[in-house]
Amino acid sequence: MDTPSPLTLFVPEPEWRPGDMPDFSQVTIPRAGTVRRPDVTEAPENMRDLAFTIIRILNREGEAVGPWAGTLSDEELKEGLRHMMLLRTFDARMLTAQRQGKTSFYMQHLGEEAISTAFRRALRPGDMNFPTYRQAGLLIADDYPLVEMMNQIFSNDGDPLRGRQLPIMYSSKAHGFFSISGNLGTQFVQAVGWAMASAISRDTKIAAGWIGDGSTAESDFHAALVFASTYKAPVVLNIVNNQWAISTFQGIARGGSGTFAARGLGFGIPSLRVDGNDYLAVHAVAKWAVERARRNLGPTLIEYVTYRAGSHSTSDDPSAYRPKEEGDAWPLGDPVLRLKTHLIKKGIWSDERHAQAEAEILDEVTAAQDEAEAIGTLTSGHAPSPRDMFEDVYAEMPPHLIRQRQEAGY
Amino acid sequence: MIEAIRSAHDNAMERDERVVVFGEDVGYFGGVFRCTAGLQKKYGKQRCFDTPISESGIVGTAIGMAAYGLRPCVEIQFADYMYPGYDQIVSEAARIRHRSAGDFTCPIVIRMPTGGGIFGGQTHSQSPEALFTHVSGLKTIVPSNPYDAKGLLIAAIECPDPVIFLEPKRLYNGPFDGHHERPIQSWKAHPLGEVPDDHYTVPLGKAAIRREGTDVTILAYGTMVHVAEAAVEETGISCEIIDLRTLVPVDLETIAGSVKKTGRCVIVHEATRTSGFGAELSAMVQEECFFHLEAPIERVTGWDTPYPHAQEWDYFPGPARLGQALRRVMEA
Numbered sequence: 001m002d003t004p005s006p007l008t009l010f011v012p013e014p015e016w017r018p019g020d021m022p023d024f025s026q027v028t029i030p031r032a033g034t035v036r037r038p039d040v041t042e043a044p045e046n047m048r049d050l051a052f053t054i055i056r057i058l059n060r061e062g063e064a065v066g067p068w069a070g071t072l073s074d075e076e077l078k079e080g081l082r083h084m085m086l087l088r089t090f091d092a093r094m095l096t097a098q099r100q101g102k103t104s105f106y107m108q109h110l111g112e113e114a115i116s117t118a119f120r121r122a123l124r125p126g127d128m129n130f131p132t133y134r135q136a137g138l139l140i141a142d143d144y145p146l147v148e149m150m151n152q153i154f155s156n157d158g159d160p161l162r163g164r165q166l167p168i169m170y171s172s173k174a175h176g177f178f179s180i181s182g183n184l185g186t187q188f189v190q191a192v193g194w195a196m197a198s199a200i201s202r203d204t205k206i207a208a209g210w211i212g213d214g215s216t217a218e219s220d221f222h223a224a225l226v227f228a229s230t231y232k233a234p235v236v237l238n239i240v241n242n243q244w245a246i247s248t249f250q251g252i253a254r255g256g257s258g259t260f261a262a263r264g265l266g267f268g269i270p271s272l273r274v275d276g277n278d279y280l281a282v283h284a285v286a287k288w289a290v291e292r293a294r295r296n297l298g299p300t301l302i303e304y305v306t307y308r309a310g311s312h313s314t315s316d317d318p319s320a321y322r323p324k325e326e327g328d329a330w331p332l333g334d335p336v337l338r339l340k341t342h343l344i345k346k347g348i349w350s351d352e353r354h355a356q357a358e359a360e361i362l363d364e365v366t367a368a369q370d371e372a373e374a375i376g377t378l379t380s381g382h383a384p385s386p387r388d389m390f391e392d393v394y395a396e397m398p399p400h401l402i403r404q405r406q407e408a409g410y
Numbered sequence: 411m412i413e414a415i416r417s418a419h420d421n422a423m424e425r426d427e428r429v430v431v432f433g434e435d436v437g438y439f440g441g442v443f444r445c446t447a448g449l450q451k452k453y454g455k456q457r458c459f460d461t462p463i464s465e466s467g468i469v470g471t472a473i474g475m476a477a478y479g480l481r482p483c484v485e486i487q488f489a490d491y492m493y494p495g496y497d498q499i500v501s502e503a504a505r506i507r508h509r510s511a512g513d514f515t516c517p518i519v520i521r522m523p524t525g526g527g528i529f530g531g532q533t534h535s536q537s538p539e540a541l542f543t544h545v546s547g548l549k550t551i552v553p554s555n556p557y558d559a560k561g562l563l564i565a566a567i568e569c570p571d572p573v574i575f576l577e578p579k580r581l582y583n584g585p586f587d588g589h590h591e592r593p594i595q596s597w598k599a600h601p602l603g604e605v606p607d608d609h610y611t612v613p614l615g616k617a618a619i620r621r622e623g624t625d626v627t628i629l630a631y632g633t634m635v636h637v638a639e640a641a642v643e644e645t646g647i648s649c650e651i652i653d654l655r656t657l658v659p660v661d662l663e664t665i666a667g668s669v670k671k672t673g674r675c676v677i678v679h680e681a682t683r684t685s686g687f688g689a690e691l692s693a694m695v696q697e698e699c700f701f702h703l704e705a706p707i708e709r710v711t712g713w714d715t716p717y718p719h720a721q722e723w724d725y726f727p728g729p730a731r732l733g734q735a736l737r738r739v740m741e742a
Contacts, residue, residue, distance in 0.1 A: 130474070161511045171510035178477060179510035183501040189467055190502070193474025200430060200456050200480065207474070219494065223467030230462060392508045393547050395515070395570040398615065398659035 014249035018319060022329040029331050032059035032278075033066025040292045044270045051261035051271040054305055057280040062341035068284040074348050076121065080279050081339045081349070082357060083141045084113040088336060089361045090136075090146065091310075093369055094153055098167075098314050102377035103153050105167045107133050111309030111327065114279040114335035115240055117141040119208070122286035123176065126205045130178045130191035133168055134240065135210055142175045146365060150372035156382050158375040162391070163384040185211055185218030188237065192228045195235035195293070206234040206293040214245025216260055217253040225301070229267035232298035236289040237269070239301065240276065242308035247321040264301030276304030277332040279339045305332065386410055411597065412582050414556035414605040415445040415521075418563035419483065421609040423453050426481060429567060431458045433468055433485030433521075442487055443523060443582055465495030472518045473503050483567050486522040489576060490536045495520075503572040504547030519566045519573045524552070525633055525680050526717055526726055527580035527590070535717040537632075537681035542574040543658045543690065549614060550574045550657040554581065554635040555602035558655060561612030569614060578632035586633055587640035588728030617661035619668070623648040626674040626736055629665060629691050631655065634678045640729035647736050657687055665691070666698040673704040674739045678732055683711040705742035708735040 016022045035055045038047045057069045064070070072080065091108035098106040109116070116137030123129075129138050139149065151158035153167040161171060171179035178194075181187055191209030198205045211221060216239055228235055239260045243250050250260075257263060264271030270292070274285040282304065289300035307330040311318050318324075343349030376382020387410035390401050397405075423429045431446055437460035440447030450458040461468050465486055472482035486492045492499075499520065506516045526535030542550045549571055553559035559577065566573040580586045584595040585603075597603030620635055625647055628638045631654040642649045650668045654660060669675045675695050677688040688709040695707055710727045718725050 128478070160513070161509065164511065165509050169509070171513045173510075173513045179506055179514050181502060181509075183497065186470065186498060186502050189470030189498075190474035190477065193471030194478045195474070196471055197430075197475035197478035197480045200475075201478070220466050220470060220498075223462075223464045223470060226462050226464060227467045227471055392512050394549070394659075395507070399662065400659055 012251040014251065014322070016323050016326060018321065018323055020323050022323050022326040024329055024331045027331060030054050030056060032056040033069070035066070035068070037067035037288070040288060040295065040297060044268050047270055048265055051265055051273060052258055054273050054275050055281050055285055056275040056278050057284060058278045058338050058342055062338070062345035064280055064342060068281060071284045071287050072280065074346065077339065077343060078348065080118060080121065080283075081336070081343060082361070083117040083137065084279065084336050084339065085357060086361050086365070087113045087117060087137050087140045089358075089365050090140070090149070093365050094150070095314065097153070097369070097377070101379055102373070103155070103167050104378060105314055106153065107168050107313045108310045109134055109137065111334065112240065112242055112276065112306050113137060114282050114339070115276050115304045115306060118279045118282035119238065119286045121283055122290045123208065124205075126176065127207065128176050128178060128191070128194050128205065129208045129210065130187035130194065131180060131210045132187070132212055132215075132240070133180055133182070134212070136168065136170065138177055139170060139172065139175055144172060144175045144177075146368035147371045150369055151375060154372055154377040155384070156372065156376035156378070156380075157384055158372065159384060162388040164389065184215040185220040189220045189224040189227060191237070192224045192233045192235050192299075195233040196227070196231050199231070199234055199296075204294065206236070206290060208236045208238060210238045210240065212245060213239060213241040213243070213250040213260055214248060214253045216263060225264065225267045225269060228299035229269055232296070234293035234296065235299045236286065236293055237264075237299055237301045239303045240306065241303050242306050244308050244312070244318070244322065246312045246316060259303060261301060261303035269299050269301050271301040271303070273303045273305060275332055276306030277335040277338060279335055280342070307332065411553075411556040411559050411577070412444050414560040415563060415577065416447055416449070417605060417607065418560040418567070419446060419449055420452070422483070422564055422567040423449065423457060425609060428479065428481045429457070429483060430475065430480055431483050431485075432461050434461055434463055434487045436460060436485050441485060443579065445521070446485065465491055465493070466498050469495035469498035469503065469520060472520070473498060473506070473516055476516045476518045477506070477514050481517055481567060483519040483521065486520060488534050489522040489524040489538050490533045492522055492538065496541070499542070499548070499572070499574070500545050504545050507571070508547060515570060516572045517570045519563070519575055521563075521575045521577060523579035523582070524576040525578045525580055526722060527586060527633065529719065529722060531719040532716040537679065537712070539576055539657055540681060540685060540687045543687050548572055548574055548658065550576070551614065551655065552576045552578065552632040552657060553655060554578070554632050554653050555585070555600065556597055556605045557602040558612050558618070560605050561610050562614065562655060564609060565611040565614050568611065573614075576632070580633050585636045588637040588726065589640060590723055612655070615656045615659045615661060617655055617664040618653045619664065620651040620653045621649065623650040623672065625649065625672055626676055626739055627652060627665070627668040627672045629654060629675065629677045631657065631679065634680060634727070637727065637729050637732055638678060641732035641736060644729055645733045645736050647740055649736065660694070662694060662698065665695065669695050669699040670702045673702050675699070675703070676708045676710060676732070676735050676739055678710040678727055680712050680727060682714045683709060684714050686711055705739040708739055710735045
């Protein structure tokens with residue numbers, strides 16, 4: 001008998017590390033407008049191809065082409081651009097504020113602004129998102145007050161969450177934004193539960209779950225898919241594939257699966273892959289999935305292909321694990337620039353108006369920041385009272401917490 | 411006690427259509443211990459249904475439903491199977507009210523059969539209550555009899571906070587005092603075995619004094635309340651038996667009042683000793699009653715080993731071991 005050779009362990013590696021020159025020319029990017037748009041009633045088994053392609057609308061010339069185009073009016077497109085610019089400016093200001101020591105931590109959306117802002121537009125009031133830490137665009141695009149967001153980031157006396165949560169872990173039921181956990185993946189299955197509750201209650205609202213490429217490896221991701229599949233829950237399950245889970249490239253979570261969207265196929269869930277840097281494509285696919293959910297046709301899984309152009313958080317330095325040229329080489333471009341080019345191509349926008357909008361947005365964000373800082377920053381001594389941390393542990397404070405609060409001096 | 415739990419579900423579902431019940435084998439079949447029998451037939455598949463074998467999915471979807479506005483009461487088939495759902499319980503259910511400053515809440519009940527005495531081995535016998543009592547934001551309940559089980563479960567379902575409801579599985583079919591060699595008792599003869607059909611509640615956070623006594627306070631919950639009764643009968647020592655019923659928030663007033671009177675305290679639980687709930691009770695009694703104590707506080711518990719199969723009765727803290735502890739504190 002042959003003696004078997006020793007086994008070897010395969011550990012995937014990204015194609016490029018610092019010092020390498022990234023080259024995405026081998027990556028197949030379907031041309032805009034070439035991917036078909038099935039009817040929402042089409043059987044999931046007949047649209048498995050959509051998990052292995054990339055749905056795109058904006059072409060290189062800035063034109064909206066193909067069967068997915070045409071879901072947004074000119075005014076909505078201009079507002080979409082404003083939302084993305086607002087989110088980017090907000091991020092820039094808050095990053096600076098963190099560096100100035102006004103708060104402990106921040107997470108930006110650079111390069112991913114289209115996903116949450118465009119998705120929000122596909123929902124109706126009353127629908128509920130179960131977001132991760134990189135979907136503040138859901139709030140921005142729903143006109144949540146910037147000052148409230150900043151109060152939360154500064155953990156000041158105006159913080160709606162009373163200084164209890166890490167910066168950017170917002171919560172707003174009124175704006176369809178479930179309290180962000182910080183533990184990864186847990187919210188994905190909660191979204192399915194919320195959607196099931198809506199169906200149990202014969203309501204018409206739907207839910208949206210959010211998760212990153214790295215966290216799809218969590219067991220809660222699989223729990224979410226099996227519950228969504230079994231009960232045909234009215235939920236849109238969003239995977240934001242920004243290529244990097246802190247320093248870990250997406251191949252570690254994806255393993256032998258061709259794409260993250262392909263994970264949905266084994267559950268019989270329609271699974272689509274979309275250009276996450278294409279505001280129009282994000283909206284069109286979100287609208288399609290939301291319609292399926294609303295019409296009781298069940299869940300949809302969407303993978304947004306994008307690139308985390310910035311650091312994971314203010315505690316992270318990407319130059320230690322990926323080439324700094326990788327972001328510029330990324331073939332799907334900048335979502336803000338792409339929508340701007342489209343609007344100019346349509347004749348409804350110009351470089352001058354863009355510069356003017358940038359200035360107006362900066363004024364708006366600066367004014368909000370002045371207002372929030374007047375209440376206080378993390379370090380200015382205007383934090384919520386320590387008495388507050390004993391509240392809301394339970395609906396009614398039990399005797400042991402009353403004693404501990406007194407022991408703490410409050 | 412099974413019928414009491416079933417009846418509690420029935421009353422709660424009848425009174426409040428937001429109450430939904432689900433878990434593994436819970437729907438059509440009515441649960442492996444039959445605690446949800448007949449509910450699907452009476453209230454429909456939308457309100458009582460089977461789930462995939464996924465505890466994180468069961469708890470995670472329950473949290474989402476509670477955020478929507480429903481009142482989920484879910485079953486984990488055995489407390490030993492709870493661990494895949496533990497992250498959802500600890501990191502999510504327990505904290506949602508606090509971290510959202512009350513914007514979202516999580517009124518869910520997570521029921522699970524707990525404890526040994528049924529030859530279940532290490533995967534069907536654990537008593538993980540301390541894993542919940544250590545977590546701020548949870549309430550943890552352990553009933554010891556059918557009357558309380560029903561009243562506490564209804565109170566838990568009506569409670570606006572997440573509640574862990576541990577059902578001592580050896581008590582499902584009758585009181586059990588640890589004398590495994592004797593014939594099985596039924597609840598019929600027990601004064602707390604009779605359960606009214608109508609809705610009633612037993613308040614959370616209130617202990618019950620099961621027996622009054624003068625010399626030793628025994629702190630017990632679940633099956634151990636019955637073990638304590640046997641040990642007291644067999645030793646003839648005048649003991650006050652306190653059935654905690656709620657572990658968090660614990661009824662410190664009743665505990666301290668009793669220990670200050672008796673001057674001695676023995677704590678008994680089935681769970682492993684190190685960092686068990688008995689350690690917390692012992693610390694509280696010491697803090698509150700130190701100058702009233704006439705003997706060291708004793709703990710009678712499961713050993714710090716995995717729960718064994720063949721050696722079950724050497725592991726299980728029965729009346730003989732508790733009796734020895736009672737004699738020791740009297741002689742100290």
